[in-house]
Amino acid sequence: MYKKFFASLLLLLAILVESVPVQASTIPAGFKEWPLQTSTDSRKIWTIKFNAPLDYSSINNLNVYVTDDNHNVVKTSLKQSVDRTAIQISPVNAYTLGKKYWIYITQGITSDNGKNYLVQPIVVPFTISNGPSGTPAPDEKIMLISHTYSSVLTNFTVTTSPDVFAVKINQISALYEGNNTFVLGLPNIAPGAKVTVTAYDSNGKLLQSKIYAVLSP
Numbered sequence: 001m002y003k004k005f006f007a008s009l010l011l012l013l014a015i016l017v018e019s020v021p022v023q024a025s026t027i028p029a030g031f032k033e034w035p036l037q038t039s040t041d042s043r044k045i046w047t048i049k050f051n052a053p054l055d056y057s058s059i060n061n062l063n064v065y066v067t068d069d070n071h072n073v074v075k076t077s078l079k080q081s082v083d084r085t086a087i088q089i090s091p092v093n094a095y096t097l098g099k100k101y102w103i104y105i106t107q108g109i110t111s112d113n114g115k116n117y118l119v120q121p122i123v124v125p126f127t128i129s130n131g132p133s134g135t136p137a138p139d140e141k142i143m144l145i146s147h148t149y150s151s152v153l154t155n156f157t158v159t160t161s162p163d164v165f166a167v168k169i170n171q172i173s174a175l176y177e178g179n180n181t182f183v184l185g186l187p188n189i190a191p192g193a194k195v196t197v198t199a200y201d202s203n204g205k206l207l208q209s210k211i212y213a214v215l216s217p
Contacts, residue, residue, distance in 0.1 A: 032120045032123070034123065034125070068102075098129065099128065142208050143160055145210065155185045156184050166204075167200070192214065
């Protein structure tokens with residue numbers, strides 16, 4: 001009889017952690033429930049870290065998956081860290097504000113020597129809120145635009161509401177860097193020039209457009 005390998009599991013979260021009761025009927029039998037997590041990032045990337053390298057073939061949407069509160073599976077992409085000890089879970093489309101979701105991690109996750117990591121599978125509930133109060137903001141989607149001017153390359157930073165999935169500046173897609181923040185560098189921007197900043201939801205629908213004046217230091 002072989003002794004099942006057990007490794008501690010850490011969920012790395014740069015968010016507010018709150019312990020509240022969760023509907024037991026939502027959780028399948030046998031899963032250990034973790035406290036409810038809350039984030040204001042509608043495209044939150046959750047990181048699950050283990051203490052030893054993982055078997056890459058065990059990292060799939062059968063062993064690690066997300067559902068909404070109606071048991072519908074949410075499309076996600078899974079990525080293994082360079083050191084092979086962590087899994088990043090990214091939503092394909094933005095999470096819905098105010099809705100509850102569940103991360104399931106099953107006993108199918110194995111180490112690189114083929115041994116099971118978890119004695120008991122776990123489930124982590126989380127919600128996406130619009131801020132500490134949890135109340136929706138007004139219709140403003142593009143919250144803040146700033147820039148660092150240079151005659152060679154002007155770097156823009158755009159902060160949005162959590163329901164914004166994509167941002168473009170002069171129709172060029174900005175890079176999402178987390179926490180509802182998008183960045184983009186544009187060359188040949190003259191002092192006093194104006195750029196158009198547009199925000200879109202996960203379906204490509206235009207949410208807001210703003211004209212922003214670029215002033216040199």
